[in-house]
Amino acid sequence: MKLHEADARNIFERYALPVPPSRIVDSPEQAGKAAGDLGCPVVVKAQVLVGGRGKAGGVKLASSPEEAAEKAEAILGMDIKGLKVKKVLIARAVDISHEFYAGIVVDRRSRKPLMMVSPAGGIDIEEVARTSPEKILKTVIDPVWGPLPFQLRAMTAFLTDDKEVAKQIGRALSSLYRAFMGIDASLAEINPLVLSPDGKVWAIDAKINIDDNSLFRQKETASLRDESAEDASEVEARANDLSFVKLDGNIGCIVNGAGLAMATMDMIKHYGAEPANFLDIGGSSNPQKVMTALRIILRDRNVKSILINIFGGITRCDDVASGIVSANDELGIDIPIVVRLTGTNEEKGKEILSGTVLTPAASMDDGVRMAIEAGGG
């Protein structure tokens, strides 16, 4: 789950990171007032859940409340990479003599948190990783201890020779780690972490992604989700315990199991067509879920046919077939639906489908080919 910069900054502040004061506003008047209260110059920053806000013109300096209001007016309502700017952050500006990068992710290889620091802050860290990887220091952190003092010494030495600056950065890195673990983040990033001419270190941007699996115990953070930034169908799917990702093609698919669902999409492409979506219906043969899945897919006008690909295993094919038939009856679907059922009671399942407009497929390959043909090739 992605957090807006404003929410991430609040979290960082709670964990004692040096974040310049700021306020979130949604009108030019409020922006002007905030700028007056905080003290200019300020930065006006679009609050949208994508990177590259600066490049898109969504981050502007303002040296007076009037200018802050002007910039806010220009930025509010802007479309940045498909997302509309509804709020802006007004933050006290800081003079910058150097920009660093600091971030934490879980490293899958070592199965531990990984802290990354770089003296090349303020730019896309993936770009730095590609073009000058030697500018990034990666440190695996022991989850029992957090970053140990000797590790903090190594990381700060990588960034600066100045003892006072090193102390501040070291404190910031410790705080960043505690925030990462405390809020169950999958990513926590300060880019840039800056040094001011007066020798102070500030975190002037904040990015946090929360591990979706932890939301049940991070209820306060979970309430910060911005559903308007997500595809409405994906939101509805999640609310109904379905995994759904919209794609651009016209062959819809409903599958039980994420790996099989990906393989189904891949096979559709392999046989020359384009999948309309990824949809994992999970392990249950519950008719309600089938209904919701069909309804979500049918909202997409591009969909010309649907493949339901079920490897039953313990899930019973006759149950699934009954569920599909009643869902189809209730929704009155007028595009071809191909159903592949393999597993327990598959013969009974096929019997239930015979005599309906649902077309049975004997295998996954057959199912994909038939769905493509039924969709107009």
Place this chain on the structure above:
Amino acid sequence: MSILVDKSTRLVVQGITGRDGAFHAGQMLAYGTKVVGGVTPGKGGGKTDDGVPIFDSMMDAVEETGANASVIYVPASFASDAICEAADAGVGLVVCITEGIPVNDMVRILPYVRERGTVLIGPNSPGIISPGKAKVGIMPGHIHIEGPVGVVSRSGTLTYEIVDHLSKNGIGQSTCIGIGGDPVVGTNLLDALDYFADDAETEAVVLIGEIGGSDEEDAADKFKNGYPKKIAAFIAGRTAPPGKRMGHAGAIVTGGTGTAAEKIEAFEAAGIEVARTPAGIVEAVSRIME
């Protein structure tokens, strides 16, 4: 031989009184697995309908039954504790079916589990089966037949799809291990490959990978440096868009890395055949077994 589970497996079902635990305990028993006990804290003292004794704790269960493995059907909010309890009771092998365990929990549990000499499979795993010997998990036993091919996969139903093709073509399996769909798991692809490398009964290994992480690329390095068994592979997610979680918590392309294309390229560079469709695995395996 098979790996990790066989006729000597004595299994405790954690969460045996819950809906999934109860159902799958019965299924595993029907397959012939020695299910010797179940644990649900607070419900100890009785027996299930199949006559399996229920205990309040893993320690009690292990003491009474001499169990050497456990399987966990416990909700995500309690599963981390269940894993630690099993490791602490000294079972040696813990298979966690549960999906939805916070990643940072897994990061903290792994050293705990390792210190106690426990092998953890999962979480978010369909389990592990050695056909004809023991089934520890939710997979349909009847699609598996005994044979010389080991299967390691990050997926559930995709594994069944591929195993079904193999079995229908007379290619049997030594052990099928579902390592799970999460980003941090107890036994990863490399660990599983090491187990198969040491197994005399396994002649070839089918590796079913997907987008996200770098396990497959690391495996390709292993193959380049001389792996003792033949390999065929299938990688799911060629059509997955970047940055989106495709069902599994671990199935996500981040920062441009972890794509199916990269994984396939890494395998092909190591001389490993990657099937284009699940059914294509049969041909790939037949070729390498010649």
